[in-house]
Amino acid sequence: MSAAAAPPPDTDTGTIVQRVEDARMRARRAFALQFGLTWLVLLALLGGALWLSGNVNLGFIASAGPYIVQGAGLTILICLSSIVLAVVLALLGALGRLSTNPIINGIASLYVSLVRGTPLLVQIFFVYLAFPQLGLTLPVVVGGILALGFNYGAYMTEIFRAGIQAVPRGQREAAEALGMPERLVFRRVVLPQAFRIVIPAIGNDFIAMIKDSSLVYVLGVQELLWRASTLGRRNLASLEGLLIAAAVYWGLTIIFSFFQDKLEKRMARGDR
Amino acid sequence: MTFDPGPLPDHGERPAPTSSGYQGTLPGHVDEVIVRAAGIHKYFGGNHVLRGIDLEVRQREAVMIIGRSGSGKTTLLRCLNFLEEPTMGSVWIDGVEVAADPLKARDRQHLEQIRQIRLRAGMLFQEFNLFPHMSVLENCIEAPLRVKGVARAAAEEQAGFYLEVVGLSDKRLEYPARLSGGQKQRVAIARALCMEPKILLFDEPTSALDPELIGEVLRVMVDLAHDGTTMIVVTHEMHFAQEAADRVVFMEEGRIVEQGPPEQVLDNPQHEATTRFLRRFLDR
Numbered sequence: 333m334s335a336a337a338a339p340p341p342d343t344d345t346g347t348i349v350q351r352v353e354d355a356r357m358r359a360r361r362a363f364a365l366q367f368g369l370t371w372l373v374l375l376a377l378l379g380g381a382l383w384l385s386g387n388v389n390l391g392f393i394a395s396a397g398p399y400i401v402q403g404a405g406l407t408i409l410i411c412l413s414s415i416v417l418a419v420v421l422a423l424l425g426a427l428g429r430l431s432t433n434p435i436i437n438g439i440a441s442l443y444v445s446l447v448r449g450t451p452l453l454v455q456i457f458f459v460y461l462a463f464p465q466l467g468l469t470l471p472v473v474v475g476g477i478l479a480l481g482f483n484y485g486a487y488m489t490e491i492f493r494a495g496i497q498a499v500p501r502g503q504r505e506a507a508e509a510l511g512m513p514e515r516l517v518f519r520r521v522v523l524p525q526a527f528r529i530v531i532p533a534i535g536n537d538f539i540a541m542i543k544d545s546s547l548v549y550v551l552g553v554q555e556l557l558w559r560a561s562t563l564g565r566r567n568l569a570s571l572e573g574l575l576i577a578a579a580v581y582w583g584l585t586i587i588f589s590f591f592q593d594k595l596e597k598r599m600a601r602g603d604r
Numbered sequence: 605m606t607f608d609p610g611p612l613p614d615h616g617e618r619p620a621p622t623s624s625g626y627q628g629t630l631p632g633h634v635d636e637v638i639v640r641a642a643g644i645h646k647y648f649g650g651n652h653v654l655r656g657i658d659l660e661v662r663q664r665e666a667v668m669i670i671g672r673s674g675s676g677k678t679t680l681l682r683c684l685n686f687l688e689e690p691t692m693g694s695v696w697i698d699g700v701e702v703a704a705d706p707l708k709a710r711d712r713q714h715l716e717q718i719r720q721i722r723l724r725a726g727m728l729f730q731e732f733n734l735f736p737h738m739s740v741l742e743n744c745i746e747a748p749l750r751v752k753g754v755a756r757a758a759a760e761e762q763a764g765f766y767l768e769v770v771g772l773s774d775k776r777l778e779y780p781a782r783l784s785g786g787q788k789q790r791v792a793i794a795r796a797l798c799m800e801p802k803i804l805l806f807d808e809p810t811s812a813l814d815p816e817l818i819g820e821v822l823r824v825m826v827d828l829a830h831d832g833t834t835m836i837v838v839t840h841e842m843h844f845a846q847e848a849a850d851r852v853v854f855m856e857e858g859r860i861v862e863q864g865p866p867e868q869v870l871d872n873p874q875h876e877a878t879t880r881f882l883r884r885f886l887d888r
Contacts, residue, residue: 432710500731500733502729502731502733503733503735505687505727505729505733506727506729506733506734506735506792507735507747508687508722509685509687509722509725509726509727510722510726510746510747510751510795510796510799511719511722511723511747511751511799512747512750512751513719513751514715516750516751520746520750521735524737525736525737528737
């Protein structure tokens with residue numbers, strides 16, 4: 333307010349700014365350190381408890397481990413194929429749900445309602461057990477991909493619909509005012525913006541799918557969980573087998589979360 | 605980098621951009637009617653927003669629509685290119701006539717006619733509505749390329765020309781997120797000009813801008829008006845209307861109450877309602 337507010341003689345602004353910055357850095361480092369230690373201690377306690385129980389068969393982990401871990405390859409393949417199928421279905425589904433044509437809208441809405449209204453496991457069994465009865469026998473991997481893709485496609489239909497509706501109305505109007513026909517407006521203006529909006533949600537669904545893909549083990553697809561549970565039971569080492577599987581699923585989700593984070597950060601840069 | 609809005613217009617200096625063959629500004633048919641709206645009514649549900657509007661605009665004319673918010677100005681502008689389908693009436697722009705038909709809003713032929721109208725009438729929005737996923741240049745060439753089938757090289761050259769007109773040649777590779785509001789609106793103007801419309805419709809183009817950015821947009825608009833671009837502008841900027849308008853239209857409660865040259869409508873209004881509106885406006 334007045335001349336009394338002059339800084340004390342032994343400080344200047346530069347060093348104060350520097351000290352505040354240093355303090356902030358120290359606090360950040362301390363947080364990271366304690367956070368990391370907490371995880372380490374908790375995981376060590378968990379591992380120690382298992383170890384002390386004396387029932388963990390390390391020999392099994394060493395011998396069967398690599399075979400089980402290799403199942404992750406098939407898990408990832410199934411997930412990537414299913415997510416592609418799901419995105420295509422979701423786009424068609426969203427267009428259908430927004431359509432003013434009652435038949436198209438009806439088809440899309442029935443798809444969403446039916447698939448979201450029944451458990452994924454039931455759908456997987458349906459592909460495996462009920463289809464052959466109808467004369468349709470699919471390779472198990474294909475069956476698993478179809479079931480997962482259709483299931484996630486239904487959930488993602490709603491995500492895509494919301495994404496399309498979240499594109500501001502002014503965008504459509506500006507394109508229409510330029511004389512762009514309806515389809516062009518959708519393809520060139522609405523869809524690219526809707527895609528940006530839904531990409532985080534697709535990433536989320538992909539991570540959820542990595543775990544849900546374990547359900548296709550009931551089809552006999554030799555992916556991660558199938559290998560872990562089959563080998564585990566055969567060697568009376570279910571605990572060890574499932575531990576390995578859980579660790580791999582966890583690792584996969586951490587890896588993909590990391591990439592998802594990167595992708596979102598990159599996309600945020602171009603935007604407002 | 606920054607565009608200096610400077611003092612409002614100094615028309616003598618800037619070379620008129622008509623030399624490039626911009627159709628809308630060709631001299632010679634000054635008196636030809638280019639827009640004719642007849643008997644426009646618009647209801648939103650039971651709300652009678654436009655109550656029988658007749659409006660003719662001649663080539664090279666700059667028409668400014670003023671009036672209180674809720675008087676129907678924006679709705680009228682949006683009815684002219686059918687962003688709102690009028691409930692009744694018809695719009696004729698440069699040889700294309702569309703009769704309002706709210707019952708046929710999804711009819712293919714009707715939509716195509718509307719599209720023909722829109723090709724002749726460029727529109728500018730309060731919120732600019734640039735496409736955020738496209739660069740400035742891509743925004744400008746998108747419609748010429750895909751709607752008119754202009755070759756890419758020609759479209760880019762034309763975009764360069766109109767970006768020069770609005771003073772943003774150096775921003776052609778920027779994305780809209782990196783531009784100020786005033787720059788966005790000027791890009792939007794260039795984008796509209798790239799379709800070489802017969803008329804530009806401005807819907808409160810400076811209402812979403814920070815006060816210090818209004819000048820640069822108005823200056824471009826004044827230049828366009830003085831270069832003979834046909835335009836209808838819904839605005840609250842009275843000084844701008846005074847400066848650039850050939851005709852000022854005052855609307856109230858969905859009707860045109862008074863219209864004429866700015867020195868008449870703004871300085872010497874004939875109607876009680878106009879006087880009241882202007883007095884309240886100048887009081888602020």
